[in-house]
Amino acid sequence: MTTSTEGLELAQLVFYAIASLPAIYCFITHGKYGLVGWLYVFAMCGLRLVGNGMAYHALSTTGKPSTSASIINGIGLSPLLLAALGILHEANHSIQSALPAFLGSFGLLIPHMVIAGGIGLAAASGKNPHLLEIGLIIFATGWIIVLGLVILSVRANAHPRRVGDEKKLLLAVGIAMPLIGVRVIYAIVIAFKYQNTSSGSLAVMVILGTVPEFLVMINYLSAGVMTRNLARDRVEKRPQPAYDTAYSA
Structure with missing residues (x-):
């Protein structure tokens, strides 16, 4: 019988299997200007699929958590923040x-x-719990x-001069940052209290760990799909060529 964990x-x-499809899209x-940000969004899906897959296999076969899965899931937090940085770069283009x-x-x-x-x-x-704590700080x-x-x-x-879809991406990053902050603070509290990143109440883990990540991913992907034509519609502001209208005699 499947346990809650x-x-x-x-x-x-x-x-994350479902989220990987719009991430690829x-x-x-x-x-090219969105390459880094959306690569990290897809990397987040990949790491979570691997980490959670290993964790589920370990729990269903041995009943014990997988150390490797915990490490991979710990690393999986970084693409969430690096994606924000990449999408911010695209929004500023x-x-x-x-x-x-x-x-x-x-x-x-x-x-x-x-x-x-x-x-x-981390x-x-x-x-070594001290390295974990320092890494998370x-x-x-x-x-x-x-x-x-x-x-x-x-x-x-120059913010008002942004392309409309760039403003949507910037808004998405702005929405994501507090949610990522909640996830980071939760990881730090767990690390200092339990000397790892996978202990604690399941309910608290869902509310402060899983749900913020889901919301950030939904936020990113919604904004990404909404601005899917940004690369095509972006107007590059280049100096207009000067034409010499004077004719020599």
């Missing part, structure tokens, strides 16, 4: 020249490195940096 793992498998339709350098491609490398470093340290912590720092970049993007003087 197994049911949760199975529900996540079904959700968005990755294809958004073109048409006004990129009017934005500060730290909102450009090179500037976005810093939060990428912070997020990757934090989640990498994933490699093994049985670094990851939370990455979330704060991304939140700051989102706020600066919204408040940019």
Whole structure:
């Protein structure tokens, strides 16, 4: 008989299997400027499918959680935040020249490195709870940096000149950030309390862990499908060529 924990793992498998289809669609339709963001959205689906699949198999066969699955599911939190960074970059494309350098491609490398470093340290912590805690705190720092970049993007003087669909993407990122924040805080609290990322009440895990992730993914994918024509409709503002109307005698 399927336990509640197994049911949760199975529900996540079904959700991310379905979500992977629009994720691939968005990755294809958004073109090169949306490449990074939608790749991370799809990566989130892939990691969750692998992690939850391993967890479900371990629970259904041995009745014990899988350490490997816990590590993979822990890493799976990073694409959620990195996707926000990638989608933010896509939302800023048409006004990129009017934005500060730290909102450009090179500037976005810093939060990428912070997020990757934090989640990498947490994933490699093994049985060392202190490394896990430090890694998640670094990851939370990455979330704060991304939140700051989102706020600066919204408040940019050039914001009104964004293409309409870019504003929708920016709104989606703005909606996602508090939800990701809830998920990050939950992971930190669990890590400090239980020295891992998979313990605690199942009900709390669903409310503060699973549901925020589902909402972020639905938010991303809804915005992605709604703005599927952005790559085609985006108007590149280029200087008009000057024509010499004077004729020499």
